[in-house]
Amino acid sequence: QVQLVESGGGSVQAGGSLRLSCATSRNPYSSVCMAWFRQVPGKGREGVAAVSTGGGTTYYADSVKDRFTISRDNAENTVYLQMNSLKPEDSAMYYCAAAPFRCGLISYRYNTWGQGTQVTVSS
Numbered sequence: 001q002v003q004l005v006e007s008g009g010g011s012v013q014a015g016g017s018l019r020l021s022c023a024t025s026r027n028p029y030s031s032v033c034m035a036w037f038r039q040v041p042g043k044g045r046e047g048v049a050a051v052s053t054g055g056g057t058t059y060y061a062d063s064v065k066d067r068f069t070i071s072r073d074n075a076e077n078t079v080y081l082q083m084n085s086l087k088p089e090d091s092a093m094y095y096c097a098a099a100p101f102r103c104g105l106i107s108y109r110y111n112t113w114g115q116g117t118q119v120t121v122s123s
Contacts (some may be wrong), residue, residue, distance in 0.1 A: 002112045004096045009117030012086055016121070020081040022096030022114060033103035034072055034079040035059075035110060038092035038119075045095070047105025049081060059105050064090075086121045093118050 008020040020036065035050035049070035050059040058070055069082040079096065094117050097110035 002098065004098060004112060004114035006094065006096045006114045006117040009094060009119045011120040011122065014087055014121055014123050016086050017082070017084045018086065018119060020083065020094055020096075020117060020119075022079045022081075024077050024079075024096075024098065033099040033101075033109075034070075035097050035099065035103075035105065036070065036079075036081045037095045037097055037105075037107060037110075038090075039095070039116075040092045045107050046092075047107060048094070050099075050103050050105055051079065052103050057103065059103065061105060083119070086119075088121045088123045091119060091121045 003025045005023045008018060012018055033050060033052055036048045037045045038048050039045045048061050048064055049068055051070045051072050055072050067085045072079040096114040098112040099109040102109050
């Protein structure tokens with residue numbers, strides 16, 4: 001059973017930064033697309049960023065472009081989300097996810113999900 005474990009969430013003031021990490025037990029980890037999604041209560045899950053198997057292609061939601069950076073370390077089986085210039089509207093539960101085939105920000109492509117880590121940005 002593949003496991004995804006997120007960490008790095010917390011509370012920060014607007015304009016601040018956080019770095020989320022997602023460790024996976026999958027072997028071979030490098031063969032899947034990895035992504036971050038977020039969700040607030042009462043709303044659907046939103047794709048934030050995704051990175052292809054080799055790390056050469058990345059996808060970002062328009063709302064986070066130029067502020068967030070997704071990266072992966074295949075040697076460490078870990079994917080990261082560096083979040084800068086955070087805004088109150090970035091507050092959400094952030095989930096790491098893995099997709100075995102196609103990449104991108106469409107949630108139904110992802111069949112493995114972590115438990116989530118909370119990010120709260122205060123104004």
